[in-house]
Amino acid sequence: MMLSQVVEMALRHVLQRKISEPSLSMQDEGFEFRFVTFQDLKSSLVRIFGSPARAIVYDAGIEPGRRSFDRMVNETKSKEEVLKLLVSRKAGQNWGMISVESLDWQTNSGRISIQDCFEARGRKETQLSVEPSCDFFKGYLAGFLSALFRSDVKVIEERCMAMGDALCVFAFRPTP
Numbered sequence: 712m713m714l715s716q717v718v719e720m721a722l723r724h725v726l727q728r729k730i731s732e733p734s735l736s737m738q739d740e741g742f743e744f745r746f747v748t749f750q751d752l753k754s755s756l757v758r759i760f761g762s763p764a765r766a767i768v769y770d771a772g773i774e775p776g777r778r779s780f781d782r783m784v785n786e787t788k789s790k791e792e793v794l795k796l797l798v799s800r801k802a803g804q805n806w807g808m809i810s811v812e813s814l815d816w817q818t819n820s821g822r823i824s825i826q827d828c829f830e831a832r833g834r835k836e837t838q839l840s841v842e843p844s845c846d847f848f849k850g851y852l853a854g855f856l857s858a859l860f861r862s863d864v865k866v867i868e869e870r871c872m873a874m875g876d877a878l879c880v881f882a883f884r885p886t887p
């Protein structure tokens with residue numbers, strides 16, 4: 712196969728993907744960011760402000776999570792459907808593959824995992840983190856789930872791809 716054909720096939724694949732999956736840029740509501748650029752942004756914050764900067768990254772995720780819920784709840788008929796939409800939309804936006812591992816509607820607690828989380832993917836392969844590092848996504852989940860339950864939840868990242876784990880796992884429960 713000629714090189715030009717390979718390039719053409721690859722391009723067609725990318726274009727088809729763009730069309731079949733909802734993309735922020737197609738809705739004129741956002742722009743694309745490389746995983747490594749997001750990582751650079753976080754690293755700069757920590758370099759300048761120290762580890763408290765991680766709380767800023769966490770906090771910055773909360774409002775986007777609430778907003779996402781508000782948008783998605785208007786497109787769905789039930790809380791279960793909102794969660795399904797969260798999974799499919801974030802997969803389409805390349806955030807990673809979210810799975811709701813467990814969810815107790817009585818106690819507002821459970822576990823959510825994400826494979827290939829955008830926030831862990833930009834790390835340097837040779838430098839494993841000593842602690843879970845997906846602070847923005849943790850804040851996003853806290854915002855999203857607090858809106859879903861109409862009550863504040865606390866989110867803890869138990870396992871993280873940045874530490875070498877196969878996926879990132881977040882436990883959530885009501886804020887004490």
Ligand SMILES: [Zn+2]
Binds near residue numbers: 845868870
């Ligand atoms: Zn993580």
